[in-house]
Amino acid sequence: xxxxxxxxxxxxxxxxxxxxxxxxxxxxxxxxxxxxxxxxxxxxxxxxxxxxxxxxxxxxxxxxxxxxxxxxxxxxxxxxxxxxxxxxxxxxxxxxxxxxxxxxxxxxxxxxxxxxxxxxxxxxxxxxxxxxxxxxxxxxxxxxxxxxxxxxxxxxxxxxxxxxxxxxxxxxxxxxxxxxxxxxxxxxxxxxxxxxxxxxxxxxxxxxxxxxxxxxxxxxxxx
Amino acid sequence: xxxxxxxxxxxxxxxxxxxxxxxxxxxxxxxxxxxxxxxxxxxxxxxxx
Numbered sequence: 496x497x498x499x500x501x502x503x504x505x506x507x508x509x510x511x512x513x514x515x516x517x518x519x520x521x522x523x524x525x526x527x528x529x530x531x532x533x534x535x536x537x538x539x540x541x542x543x544x545x546x547x548x549x550x551x552x553x554x555x556x557x558x559x560x561x562x563x564x565x566x567x568x569x570x571x572x573x574x575x576x577x578x579x580x581x582x583x584x585x586x587x588x589x590x591x592x593x594x595x596x597x598x599x600x601x602x603x604x605x606x607x608x609x610x611x612x613x614x615x616x617x618x619x620x621x622x623x624x625x626x627x628x629x630x631x632x633x634x635x636x637x638x639x640x641x642x643x644x645x646x647x648x649x650x651x652x653x654x655x656x657x658x659x660x661x662x663x664x665x666x667x668x669x670x671x672x673x674x675x676x677x678x679x680x681x682x683x684x685x686x687x688x689x690x691x692x693x694x695x696x697x698x699x700x701x702x703x704x705x706x707x708x709x710x711x712x713x714x715x716x717x718x
Numbered sequence: 719x720x721x722x723x724x725x726x727x728x729x730x731x732x733x734x735x736x737x738x739x740x741x742x743x744x745x746x747x748x749x750x751x752x753x754x755x756x757x758x759x760x761x762x763x764x765x766x767x
Contacts, residue, residue: 509760535727
């Protein structure tokens with residue numbers, strides 16, 4: 496109490512310097528993080544796919560490959576595994592064709608406002624199922640109900656048929672309305688969904704691949 | 719505290735984010751520590767007056 500001026504906490508230069516330090520450091524950090532993120536999310540190339548180089552976001556030609564989703568013990572969550580080549584809508588898509596189809600799908604997803612009900616890569620709503628890994632959903636596999644229901648023999652054709660006539664197929668308690676999606680737009684959307692499922696999202700959304708039986712048993716993939 | 723790097727794309731921030739060490743804890747530590755130094759400098763200045 497001898498000299499009240501000695502308190503650093505009431506010293507304006509102390510607070511000014513602290514504020515300058517925190518603001519300056521945070522600004523530099525945010526700029527650095529921006530460039531760090533740009534590197535992480537930049538799309539790979541067709542050559543990366545051919546060489547087996549793993550990229551967080553693979554090239555559009557990933558639609559020519561089988562995509563699996565497997566638990567990685569090392570990373571503690573599931574990761575997309577790009578496997579052998581498989582035809583997509585009965586053919587192999589060139590770099591240009593795949594990019595064009597994916598672009599059409601992206602534009603369609605925006606014009607039909609998928610995010611108004613669905614979630615894509617963490618953006619959107621949870622009124623309807625999360626579409627981030629929708630391509631990998633077992634309901635579209637040959638063991639699931641959607642192929643027989645739509646009368647199609649491949650995953651992509653079943654998804655496209657559903658997207659063209661969503662209100663015809665009972666899938667969810669809240670059924671999807673008919674959005675007037677054309678056959679070409681549906682192909683684009685399926686390509687868009689297949690590509691999205693191949694993106695390494697650090698395991699998001701969590702517990703995606705749990706089956707209904709696993710949910711009932713309370714089984715977790717978290718080890 | 720430093721585990722084997724498991725992220726897909728090697729990154730400096732990814733390295734700081736391994737095991738129990740989170741990026742939040744690391745960055746807060748880095749930001750707070752120099753403030754002790756600023757505090758001591760200001761205190762010395764006030765006492766020197």
